[in-house]
Amino acid sequence: MSASDGRAPSGLADPLEAGRNTHDPDGVEEALALVSGRTLRPDPARGPERSPEAADGGGHRAVSWPQARSIAARAGRGGPVRTQRVALDQAVGRVLGEPLTALCDLPPFDTSAMDGWAVAGPGPWTVSGGDSVLAGQSAPPPLEDGTAVRIATGARIPPEATAVIRSEHARTDAGQRLLHAERSVSQGQDIRSRGQECRLGDRLLPAACAVTPAVLGLAAAAGYDELAVVRRPRVEVLVLGDELLTAGRPHDGLIRDALGPMLGPWLGALGAEVVAARRLGDDAGALRRAVTASEAEVIITTGGTAAGPVDHVHPVLRETDATLLIDSVAVRPGHPMLLAALAASGGGPEGVSPARYLVGLPGNPLAAVSGLLTLAEPLLRGLVGLPAPAPYRMPVRVPVQGHPYDTRLVPFVHHDDGLTPVRYSGPAMLRGIAAADGLAVVPPGGARPGDELEVLELPWVPGAFSADV
Known part of the structure; x- marks a missing residue:
């Protein structure tokens, strides 16, 4: 693949060059305005607006790496987040699509925090002749003042009980009829009170939290059988290059495709649903048909982003009326990467919102990794409503x-x-x-x-x- 000269190809709108002003230093608002069809008020300090053709001229420069990350993230956040309900066992690794609120009190009733004795009033206590109180049983009968009953961890506290004494902190007399505490006993000790962790309707977690195993456990404890999660962005991978082999050793000028096997799992780890991964070779017609027919929210291409004789990504974007948001990033490796909006649909916060994107990765493997982390990762985070991780x-x-x-x-x-x-x-x-x-x-x-x-x-x-x- 040939190296990019850092210029936007003629005929593609370049929102970044026109967007450099004090009110929009990253060009983000200009970029999203062009995608959505909105018209922004001109900034008098900038002078007259430049046409797309003028912006695409020789003065075009690659955007900085921080700018590129910001634009990709903001583009992903431009539309509504779609949700679906899934069973708990399918929710790990997904993102909460709505706040998690408690469907019951936790604990749902007063329970024993320890194996031991439930007691009522001051001691010593007469040991009840009834059965022990065990977890999972229905409500036990009230406990009379001055009496005690065996109780297991997690069992419901009998009505009128005032404390639980741990087994190791109590002893009974020889006849097993009288219970003595070997330490002082305080009101409510080792009793988990109803609603101690949360009350019905309490907000446990906000939307956009990742569903970890711990979140799954909390949801189950709070009464959930299924969760509302963000739909995974559907991603289609298009591998370009006639020189690529899908099996065997390199030979006769041909090399193995390293990106095809790598991108699917990598994108899955970033929260995407990879619906297809296809090898198209260096075929402009096949690329154009694939881009226009795809129903994925994001198309990832590999190679073909520069200006060589078989670099077809830019011509196809022109032919399909795409809006170029980023064309080349000032980063090494991977500067010929690009981001384009392929379509727009109604329903966004200002009447319209971006719906489909193409991320063009360079053909060199580590350069493609750079493109994944620079453009695809923040774009996908935006699409599922996840904030950027705190930098460290x-x-x-x-x-x-x-x-x-x-x-x-x-x-x-x-x-x-x-x-x-x-x-x-x-x-x-x-x-x-x-x-x-x-x-x-x-x-x-x-x-x-x-x-x-x-x-x-x-x-x-x-x-x-x-x-x-």
């Missing part, structure tokens, strides 16, 4: 070479005292990222030992790091 930074242990003007994304491994970049991190290499814990965001000019760098984690637990990587 860690010091780097060794000098890291930077690009003179662009951000670099460098695979690294964690150590107790900081980050160490891995070897084999060229744009076409996957050996380094396969052993990495994440990518470090290296600003233009590089970093010195001790400098703190922003960290992008990978959406899975990495394997053990080998010392020779």
Whole structure:
């Protein structure tokens, strides 16, 4: 694949160049306005509006890496979040589509926190001759003042009981008829009161929380059989390139397709539902038909984003009346990546909202990973209503070479005292990222030992790091 020259192709609207002003420094509002068909009031400080053709001229520059992430996230948040109801056993890993509210009090009744004795009033207590009170039984009879009864953890507290004494803190006399406490007993001790954790109708969690196993347990305890979750964005992967093999070893100028096997699981880890993954080769007609026929919310293409003789993504976007939101990002590897809006539909907060997107990834494998984390990940987060994770930074242990003007994304491994970049991190290499814990965001000019760098984690637990990587 040929390298991008960083220019927007003629005929595609470039909202970013026109959107550079003090009120919209990232060009986000201009971008979304063009997608939705809205007209923004011109900024007098900018002078006359520029036509799309003028904006697409030689003055076009790649957007910065932070700008690209912001635009992708805001684009994903431009439309309504769709929800569905699923059984609890299908909800782990999904995102709550509405707040989780308690359907009952928790606990639903007063229960014993310990195995021991339920007692009423001051002691010593006469031991009741009845059966022990066990969990799962119906309401026990009231406990008379000065009496005690055996009780199990989780069992309902008998009416009129004032405390629970742990088994190890009590003793009975030789006849097993009188109970003595070996420690002081306070009112209500070791009793879990009804509603101690929550009351009916209490808001337990807001919408947009990830459904973890703990959330699943809380929902079950609160009375849920199913949950309202956000529908996974449907994603279709289109692998481009006549040089790619799907099986066997590389030969005769052909290489194995590394992105096809990688993208589906990676996108799934980012919360997407991959509905199809197809290899189209370098066929402009096939790409155009696939883009126009797809019903996915997001199309991911690999390769073809530059300006070479078989780079067909830009021409197809022109022919399908797409709106280019991002064309090239000032990041290495992966600067020829792009983001385009393919369609719009009614129902958004201002009358219309973006409905379908295309993320064009470069063909080199590590460059494609850069595109995934730069554009696809924030776009998908926006589509499911998830906020961006709070950024965090860690010091780097060794000098890291930077690009003179662009951000670099460098695979690294964690150590107790900081980050160490891995070897084999060229744009076409996957050996380094396969052993990495994440990518470090290296600003233009590089970093010195001790400098703190922003960290992008990978959406899975990495394997053990080998010392020779």
